[in-house]
Amino acid sequence: MVWRKHDYDEISGTYVFDGQRAHSSYALNKLFYSFNEEVNRTAFEESPEVYCENFDLSKEHKALVLNQDFLGILRAGANIYYMAKYCIPRGVSVQDAGAAFQGITGDEFRDKLLKKRDGLEERLEKEGGYWNG
Amino acid sequence: MARIIGGITSSHIPAVGNAITDGLTQDHYWKRFFDGYKPVHDWLEEKQPDLIIIVYNDHGLNFFLDKIPTFAIGCADTYENADEGWGLKPTSPYTGDAEFSWHLAESLINQ
Numbered sequence: 001m002v003w004r005k006h007d008y009d010e011i012s013g014t015y016v017f018d019g020q021r022a023h024s025s026y027a028l029n030k031l032f033y034s035f036n037e038e039v040n041r042t043a044f045e046e047s048p049e050v051y052c053e054n055f056d057l058s059k060e061h062k063a064l065v066l067n068q069d070f071l072g073i074l075r076a077g078a079n080i081y082y083m084a085k086y087c088i089p090r091g092v093s094v095q096d097a098g099a100a101f102q103g104i105t106g107d108e109f110r111d112k113l114l115k116k117r118d119g120l121e122e123r124l125e126k127e128g129g130y131w132n133g
Numbered sequence: 134m135a136r137i138i139g140g141i142t143s144s145h146i147p148a149v150g151n152a153i154t155d156g157l158t159q160d161h162y163w164k165r166f167f168d169g170y171k172p173v174h175d176w177l178e179e180k181q182p183d184l185i186i187i188v189y190n191d192h193g194l195n196f197f198l199d200k201i202p203t204f205a206i207g208c209a210d211t212y213e214n215a216d217e218g219w220g221l222k223p224t225s226p227y228t229g230d231a232e233f234s235w236h237l238a239e240s241l242i243n244q
Binding site: 022026029030032033035036038041079081082084085086088089093094095110114117120 | 146147148161162165191192193194197198215216217218219220
């Protein structure tokens with residue numbers, strides 16, 4: 001059997017977390033999931049390399065974690081909810097990930113969202129009080 | 134027989150919780166968003182529902198990929214929250230209704 005193809009496989013600029021990704025990145029996600037516990041967060045801070053040894057990471061995935069290659073980690077199949085436990089304490093938010101998908105900085109992304117609200121009242125009125133973004 | 138009087142939905146991105154904790158609800162970036170809650174608060178104040186069922190997705194706090202149910206029903210007396218690893222400050226626990234929760238679970242199983 002081979003992995004089934006999906007119509008979302010080639011969405012430009014994003015990576016859908018599905019069964020195939022969950023499978024290939026299981027150990028990577030398990031490491032991030034462990035950061036739910038403060039004791040594990042502290043142990044990782046003290047020695048990232050030693051901490052990674054507790055998980056059955058591939059050489060490539062381990063390098064991504066140690067190099068803080070956030071986009072690489074997403075590409076490798078990290079689930080955003082688990083990954084956020086690793087990124088946010090390092091100053092990179094989920095919003096920054098959204099920005100990276102569009103090739104702009106987090107600040108530019110925020111500005112873009114703010115600009116989107118310009119004229120919202122008029123649009124709401126036109127659409128009968130409903131606006132889906 | 135209970136009567137369902139309404140449903141309320143909200144964006145639930147963690148940044149919302151951070152904005153509340155950091156006192157940014159009236160900040161330029163957030164004001165419009167938080168002002169949207171006002172009519173909902175007023176409506177709840179007026180209706181005084183007996184029970185509220187909260188439906189949410191797990192942000193990788195309770196479930197890992199090895200055991201991840203499509204649906205799960207909490208049946209506890211109280212619900213604690215915690216820092217999920219991204220720095221949210223925990224708020225006070227909220228009260229559950231175990232009798233109702235089990236009634237709901239059993240009714241759904243029986244269907």
